[in-house]
Amino acid sequence: MSETRPPLPPFTAESAQQKVRAAEDAWNSRDPERVALGYSEDSEWRNRDVFLTGRAEIVGFLRAKWERELDYRLRKELWAYTDDRIAVRFEYEWHDAQGQWYRSYGNENWEFDERGLMRRRYASINDLAISEDERRIAL
Numbered sequence: 001m002s003e004t005r006p007p008l009p010p011f012t013a014e015s016a017q018q019k020v021r022a023a024e025d026a027w028n029s030r031d032p033e034r035v036a037l038g039y040s041e042d043s044e045w046r047n048r049d050v051f052l053t054g055r056a057e058i059v060g061f062l063r064a065k066w067e068r069e070l071d072y073r074l075r076k077e078l079w080a081y082t083d084d085r086i087a088v089r090f091e092y093e094w095h096d097a098q099g100q101w102y103r104s105y106g107n108e109n110w111e112f113d114e115r116g117l118m119r120r121r122y123a124s125i126n127d128l129a130i131s132e133d134e135r136r137i138a139l
Contacts, residue, residue, distance in 0.1 A: 005038055005116040009084035016081035019116075020088055024076040032062035040117040047123045069094035069102075073137040079107070086110045093130070093137045101135060102127045 005022075007015035026035045036055040045052040045061075052061055066072055074092035081087070088108050095101045106125035113119045 003115065003117070008116040009112050009114065011081045011083065011086065013081070016086050017078050019086055019110075019112075020076050020078045023088075024074060027074050027076075028072075030066045030072055032059040032066070035062055038118055039121070040113055040115075040119045043117070043119055043121065045121045045123070047121075048125050068096065070097065071095055071139055073139055075137055076108075084112045086112075091137070093135055095132075101130045101132050103130050103134075103136070104128070 007018050011019065023038060026038055029035070036058045039055060039058055042054055043052075043058065045058065047061065050061065052058055069092075072092060072094040074090060076088045076090045079087040079089050086109075088110070089106070090108065091103055091105050093101060093103050104125050104127045106123055108124075109120075109122045110118050111120040
């Protein structure tokens with residue numbers, strides 16, 4: 001049986017919003033294997049200056065990310081959608097091993113296959129050092 005990840009394209013405003021919430025929930029779990037299940041086996045990523053292909057590379061990338069980005073917490077917002085594409089803006093907060101907090105801002109462009117798995121993810125991200133009392137996203 002072919003794996004699917006509803007909602008499936010073509011997207012409506014409601015189903016695109018559901019897709020964004022599901023992605024936010026998965027990423028906030030900080031479980032690389034869970035997150036990777038939302039992507040096709042041959043998914044292509046650009047994350048900042050890193051280029052990845054496939055779930056195994058995604059899992060390895062996310063493990064290393066969450067070893068560096070401690071107490072990670074994310075918010076995503078639907079920006080736009082079409083039949084099989086969704087654009088989101090996001091911000092997340094995290095701190096490094098020395099205790100410096102950051103807020104990372106970015107945009108992602110997503111493209112889905114007919115099974116609702118993300119086949120392409122392109123992310124542009126910028127980091128801003130913040131103090132702990134400037135945090136907006138609760139753990």
